[in-house]
Amino acid sequence: MIPPIDDTIAALATAPGSAGLAVLRVSGPRALAIADAVFRGAAPLADARGHTLHHGWAVWPAPADGGPAPAAADAAAAGHDARRLDEVVAAVFRAPRSYTREDVVELSCHGGALPGRRVLAALLAAGARLAAPGEFTLRAFLNGRLDLAQAEAVGDLIHAETGRAHALALSQLAGELSRRLDALGERLTDAVAEVEARVDFAEDVGGVEVPPHVVGAIAAVDRDLAGLLRGAPYARAVREGVRVPLVGRPNVGKSSLFNALLGEARAIVTPVPGTTRDRVSEAIELAGIRVTLSDTAGLRESGDAVESIGIARAREAIAGAAVAVWVVDAAVPLGDEDRRIARSLLGRRVLVALNKCDLEAARGPAAVRAAEVEALLDGLPRRAVAVSAATGAGLAALREALADLLGATASGDLGAAIGNLRHAEALERARLALGRAAQAAAERSPGEIVALELREALAALGEVTGRTVGADLLDRIFSKFCVGK
Ligand SMILES: Nc1nc2c(ncn2[C@@H]2O[C@H](COP(=O)(O)OP(=O)(O)OP(=O)(O)O)[C@@H](O)[C@H]2O)c(=O)[nH]1
Ligand SMILES: [Mg+2]
CATH class of the missing domain: 3.30.1360.120 (Probable tRNA modification gtpase trme; domain 1)
Incomplete structure (x- = not known):
């Protein structure tokens, strides 16, 4: 309320x-x-x-x-x-x-x-x-x-934990996103006005044709919205941070890689399979994103009570992640457990770390090759990178591949990037309405229908800046703020 x-x-x-x-x-x-x-x-x-x-x-x-x-x-x-x-x-x-x-x-x-x-x-x-x-x-x-977008930016500014997140919030607070959406809104308002004027003049003609320049204007607004949304996944990662578990069989070097990425000996490493029991998490910054890495227990069938709990936690970590690093020992052939792991990674973006590439066996005939692991993840957005947690070889490439998987390279202009899921959803809805408007125009449907869809698109744009917004939404947005802000 x-x-x-x-x-x-x-x-x-x-x-x-x-x-x-x-x-x-x-x-x-x-x-x-x-x-x-x-x-x-x-x-x-x-x-x-x-x-x-x-x-x-x-x-x-x-x-x-x-x-x-x-x-x-x-x-x-x-x-x-x-x-x-x-x-x-x-x-x-x-x-x-x-x-x-x-x-x-x-x-x-x-x-x-x-x-x-x-x-x-x-x-x-x-x-x-x-x-x-x-x-x-x-x-x-x-x-x-x-x-509303500026008010939300105040909350983002307070919670920003990376320089990029701070910059994103500042530009939103300064009204960059609002200006762009208002400009798009104005173009849509003009289009609606023109369609409605024609409808008024053509009462008894039946359907009115939507003139080509209005059809063009609708398509142009849709293109601009698509452009704004292109960087949305990355901007959202910047705004919210991302959790990335390191998962894989026991002894493949998850803890070693975790430590290497952090730059400190945070997790215990031993040659004994089943060393890691509890989940250990630490944040690093990658391409402006706060990435919370978590080291997990090696996945296998285990009779040990403590290890089993650790393995259950590792599976929970996978279940809750959109992106995961799958660590594979490149010197040891893949087995049934790996096929099970691949299945559990379904629906996620996966970075495969082919670890221990410093070992002779990782180059031998029994070595695991990237294509082999990637094949297990068929259909998923994934990449494989050869690394050595021991020597540091390939770590930079691994970081880069992870940033890429998080959308950093595809993002383009961050000025008015859509880091807020609420905004992205509203803009997607606006695009759907524009698509229906364009289709109605192409089918020579009555102008009223085109105008109705355009108005719906306008309303969706207005939700972002708060021109069209209900009390329950305001309540949801502001209750996430801290007291005193
Ligand atoms: N040569 C070589 N050895 C490595 C590398 N990474 C890890 N190791 C060794 O592999 C063994 C297991 O490493 P951990 O990091 O504990 O492996 P883990 O996947 O965390 O194992 P669990 O916690 O048991 O699941 C240790 O003896 C490490 O020193 C590497 O890149 N090259
Ligand atoms: Mg470990």
Whole structure:
């Protein structure tokens, strides 16, 4: 449910814990009055101009507002007024020149476990409501300061863990995606207007023909949408990160390869098959993507209780992955277990690491060849790379092949890339509607039908920027934000 927007909300905008500062944000029609109940400075904030800073103290509000101050005994023990909470700086932003376009006060107090919490409690005692997750940004959206794609970019910016993810979020926040979609929307609106005008003029003629230049415009918008969507899988990997398990038979060198890719001896390596039991995960950055690699137990039939649990976890890792690295010992012929592994990898993008290529036997007649393993994965997007976890040979090629499998090379322009699944789905729907519109036009169907499909495409585009969006969707989007944003 969308919270009301006519009241005044407050929250800690910074992460809890030791820090130089903690910032509390208050927004809404009573922001200045509520802040004044908590702030003692040279003059009331209600008299302050927008975009000004004021030094003072945060205090527990007068008893009529806030009741007795908490922790009175602690204050008494230290010999100071229990109502005094922290030394603060108040920043005043007056509507509409603020983050939410409402009156906003931001109180900067000392960081750490207590100051921010105390001042927040005082603001709530003075009549503010604790903000729901993302509620400040929701208000910024509802008040028209940001569109929905930009509001979502705020969340992406906060969660970005690679430079590329950060850059992607920044360009979306700056409105790059919104501008492109608005431009496409305008072209579609023109097309709809033209079709509808013809329909109005041709009431009794029956079907109206859609003129070729409108048909051309529909096709052009569709092409542009396809272009935007081309880099979507990669952009999504950049935005969300990817989990990639290393799987394979025991003793093939999964843990060794895991360590080599991380550049540290994280997992235990021994010549004993069945060394790895538990799943061990660590993240690396690859082509701007945060890739969480996990080393898993070697897959085989095992009577050992602990190993069996490890193997079950490895199978879970495969089940939950869209991309996997299948490690094969190139010096040992493939067996039944490998065929089973290949089957379990069905539906995934697979990178085959032909490991131990430094060994003589990996070049001998019994050696496993790329084509042989690839044949087991028939029909899947896959690649095989010869590597040696021991010498490091082929590691760079392996990294490159993995980046390729994650879409890094096919991505092209990241400026307005569609990293958000919600956006990608809406744009796919827009394309479907455009396809139906084009077909209807080709079949000389009544203009109304073409216009209807075009309107549907427009509505789908509008979902991305929030022109056409329901309350439940807003709720789903903003509830994923952190409180205070
Ligand atoms: N020569 C050579 N030996 C390797 C290579 N990679 C791993 N080994 C050796 O192979 C043995 C098994 O390596 P691990 O990394 O523990 O293999 P694993 O697949 O994790 O094995 P489990 O955890 O038992 O499933 C160790 O003795 C490694 O030193 C390689 O590229 N070349
Ligand atoms: Mg291992």
